[in-house]
Amino acid sequence: MDNFSFNDLKGKLVVMPGGTGALGISLATAFAACGAKLAIIGRDKERAENLAAKLKQKYWVDVRGYAVDVTNMEALKEVKMEVFEQLGLVDILVNIVGGNIEGATTNAEKWEEQGLNFAQIKPDALSEVFEKNFKACWNTAQLFSVDMIAKNKGVILNVTSIAALQPLTKVGAYSAAKAALESHTKWLSNYLASENIRVNSLAPGFFLTNQNEFLLKKPDGSFTERGEKIISRTPLKRLGSAEDFQGAALWMCSDLASFLTGSTIVVDGGVSNFGGI
Ligand SMILES: NC(=O)c1ccc[n+]([C@@H]2O[C@H](COP(=O)([O-])OP(=O)(O)OC[C@H]3O[C@@H](n4cnc5c(N)ncnc54)[C@H](O)[C@@H]3O)[C@@H](O)[C@H]2O)c1
Structure with missing residues (x-):
């Protein structure tokens, strides 16, 4: 091979749950700039549609915005049907949905500090963090991998976090939910390999x-x-800035990474690799 570009992404349909978020907008822009078609899924319809209109106007690609709570499987199935009718079968799923909430975060940097509140974190806060970061990505992979199986080709990219790979203070629930997603990514990469579907994760710092x-x-x-x-x-x-992981994500989804599956790429300025001495 001597033609190195992201041209294979041109015309591909990328579904992006969480594409209306801070990092999602940056990734949606990168895929649109490569000529991919996009189904951007957020929680707010107007926000998703406005972003779609902007990208469509700038890059002349078919981009549509959808709003649904992706943890709700029945509602997600309806959106999937709409995506199919409007844009076709999905080639690439980029799960950038997720995030932390203040209620699931401890308030002390160190266990010695006053006001340690691990015991006060409410079960509902824990569930919300797991739903947002784990169940959301499980649901979308279950539904959209069906399209990829039909094509015998596809890519799933789950955005996790360095918090999944090493303990960070304060964010125990979020770390555990992202670690579950890391584990699921690896399991799914084995399960779907026979269908020529690559499954990887990208862990931002x-x-x-x-x-x-x-x-x-x-x-x-x-x-x-x-x-x-x-x-x-x-x-x-x-x-990091929102542009800092565009290149890694495009590469992981393109045919340039055709032998990459079950892998985690860390994009963190080196922080998880620094011993501090
Ligand atoms: N920002 C960081 O420093 C950082 C670091 C590591 C990992 N991450 C991960 O990167 C991803 C994007 O982060 P961000 O900073 O852009 O977050 P963000 O809060 O700006 O965006 C999250 C997006 O997910 C959507 N979303 C949340 N729950 C949803 C649901 N149930 N159904 C449908 N959509 C839902 C929101 O509408 C939003 O578009 C997240 O998974 C986050 O955990 C971020």
């Missing part, structure tokens, strides 16, 4: 977005102690 702003920035815009600590321990000495 610390990116400054809505979901973690309350942990990393103070109301006056300066960094919290945690934000400062992260930057000081990141070899590339900054937080």
